[in-house]
Amino acid sequence: MVRARRLRKQFGDFVAVGGIDLEIRRGEVFGFLGPNGAGKTSTMRMIACMSPATSGELEVRGRDPATDGPAIRAGIGLVPQEDALDAELSVLDNLLVYGRYFDLPRRVIRERAGQLLEFAQLADRAGAKVDALSGGMRRRLTIARALVAAPELVILDEPTTGLDPQARHLVWERLYRLKREGVTLILTTHYMDEAEQLCDRLVVMDRGRIVAEGPPRALVAEHVAREVLEVRVLPADEAAVVAALDRHGAGCDRLADRLCAYGDDGDALLAAVLATGVHPEGVLVRRASLEDVFLRLTGRRLVD
Amino acid sequence: MSAARPTSVPLLRLTPLALARPGRARRLVERNLVVYRRGWTYVVSGFFEPFLYLLSIGVGLGHLVGSQRVGGHPVGYAAFVAPGLLASSAMNGGILDTTYGLFFKLKYAHTYEAVLSTPLTSADVAVGEVASAFLRGSVYSAAFLAVMAGLGLVGSPWALCCLPIAALVGLAFASLGLAVTAHLRSWQDVDMVALAVLPMFLFSATFYPLSIYPGAVGWLVRVTPLYQGVVLLRAFDLGAVTPGLWWHAAYLVVLAGVSLSVAAGRLRRLLVP
Structure with missing residues (x-):
């Protein structure tokens, strides 16, 4: 569905995307994970043919965005980071007008708009002004709008940022339904749980480059161990604890307020720490997540 | 698969309109019609302004002003002012949406x-x-x-040509408005546009003949876009048609074409970074 070679995007001297390779297959859910400024949105916009690449090769839906932008976009639904709904139009008109941009007959759009308002649980708000919608409703309307032209590829830039947990789960459920219908989904997120829940494969981006690539579980297995031990100790005790964990063969990251150690058995790690005679101020043993992968790869937290 | 071609960029700078297709652009017109339909009071209000000027200045003030000579014939003041106001009306219709309305859509509503x-x-x-x-x-x-x-202010069958001419005036100002607005940064800049439009409305021989001005000022007025519309519409409305009018029409056609091309180029750099 998408192929990129040495894809690069530069704004003046600033390199937003520094030459990445990508291969996104039909029917999969593909994630871009990374902190703000990693180059996710710039990559999305190039794939959506809304921003020309500075250099490198890009192919989307089997065509070249440099020459076939309109034809490629005809099969793409975009959910941008800012909802970009048309505030001068009602909820229903947002769908009807958007459908016309794709040159669809009015009859077809009307029929689909009805179904999509049901899908987005907005059927009772059809005549409402967009300004009157909550954040979650706006997000769902944006997703519904992206589906008006029955696209084979849907690109979502941070689909759940700023939503409360309930609204987030509703959006996830809608995305699952699309996936089951065979729609290819590309999404960016800086939420680990979202990437783990939704993505078949993902890339981790940092400073315009891809630093890891693979299915979520495989990434966790490759870059961190199965479990994580978080310990909070006094600065004076830190060296002793790190030495003990090293002897145990566990990788260890020092964060501002705690240590993270990775191993297949978190409790065994904890026992090793306690054996040093140090009394930790706090401990937590948990499953490793993509957050830990990101931390390992970049030495930084994802969301600060 | 082919490489992104930076070589295509200079070509597009020369002919940014090459990427436009009437069938697609029409969809945006449809969108705006939906908005107009919902806000018809706002649309109707735009018509009343020149109409009120016509009543107060043309008909009211006209009683105090003697007749003017156009093409060697005397005409009543209301009939003299009316085509000037028609030109301003066409200008306003063209420029209002492409300045205030468009700046809002571009910078705040992110409509595009x-x-x-x-x-x-x-x-x-x-x-x-x-x-x-x-x-x-x-x-x-x-x-x-x-x-x-209806008010009996049309002096000649040539006046039928006033409609396409007024449409041309509207087109030229719509294009000019878009070209200027695409370069603006703040609402203060937008107010500067209003500051340019108002004197143009007042002094482009709208309310009195060009002969009132001393030579240098007269030439300044002669090059303003609204003046071209006023001259054309007055001549056709009152039946004083001469071959020299082609120059004024050509001015407006070129202004429309160049402005639209500049606007398309600027919008491309702005919206497709």
Whole structure:
């Protein structure tokens, strides 16, 4: 569905995307994970043919965005980071007008708009002004709008940022339904749980480059161990604890307020720490997540 | 698969309109019609302004002012002012949407972010917005011309040509408005546009003949875009048609073409970074 070679995007001297390779297959859910400024949105916009690449090769839906932008976009639904709904139009008109941009007959759009308002649980708000919608409703309307032209590829830039947990789960459920219908989904997120829940494969981006690539579980297995031990100790005790964990063969990251150690058995790690005679101020043993992968790869937290 | 071709960029700078397709630009006109339909009071209000000027200045003040000579014939003051106001009406219809309205859509509503995720291009946006403003200006002109006819202010069968001419004035100002607005940064800049439009409205021989001005000022007025419209419409409305009028029409056609091309190029750099 998408192929990129040495894809690069530069704004003046600033390199937003520094030459990445990508291969996104039909029917999969593909994630871009990374902190703000990693180059996710710039990559999305190039794939959506809304921003020309500075250099490198890009192919989307089997065509070249440099020459076939309109034809490629005809099969793409975009959910941008800012909802970009048309505030001068009602909820229903947002769908009807958007459908016309794709040159669809009015009859077809009307029929689909009805179904999509049901899908987005907005059927009772059809005549409402967009300004009157909550954040979650706006997000769902944006997703519904992206589906008006029955696209084979849907690109979502941070689909759940700023939503409360309930609204987030509703959006996830809608995305699952699309996936089951065979729609290819590309999404960016800086939420680990979202990437783990939704993505078949993902890339981790940092400073315009891809630093890891693979299915979520495989990434966790490759870059961190199965479990994580978080310990909070006094600065004076830190060296002793790190030495003990090293002897145990566990990788260890020092964060501002705690240590993270990775191993297949978190409790065994904890026992090793306690054996040093140090009394930790706090401990937590948990499953490793993509957050830990990101931390390992970049030495930084994802969301600060 | 082929490489991104930076070589295509200079070509597009020369002919940014090459990316426009009437079939796609039409969809943006449809969008604007939906908005107009919902806010028809706002649309209708735009017509009343020149109409009120016509009543107060043309008909009211006209009683105190003697007749003017156009093409060697005396005409009443109301009949003299009416085509000037028709030109201003066409200008307003063209320029209002492409300045205030467009600046809002560009900088605050981010209307085109969604539009450009569809098959439409930035050139389609330029053409679609100008076409919308052109339509609106033409409707105002037609309504104003009907009022003029109703008040007996139409002096010649040539006046039938006033409608396409007023439409051309609207088109030129819609394109010019878009080209200027695409370069503006703040609402203060937008107010500067209003500051340029108001004196143009007052001094482009709208209310009195050009002969009032001393030589240098007269030449300044002669090069303003609204003056071309005033001259054309007055000549056709009152039946004083001469071959020299082609120059004024050509001025407006070139202004429309160049402005639209500049606007399309600027919108491309702005909206497709």
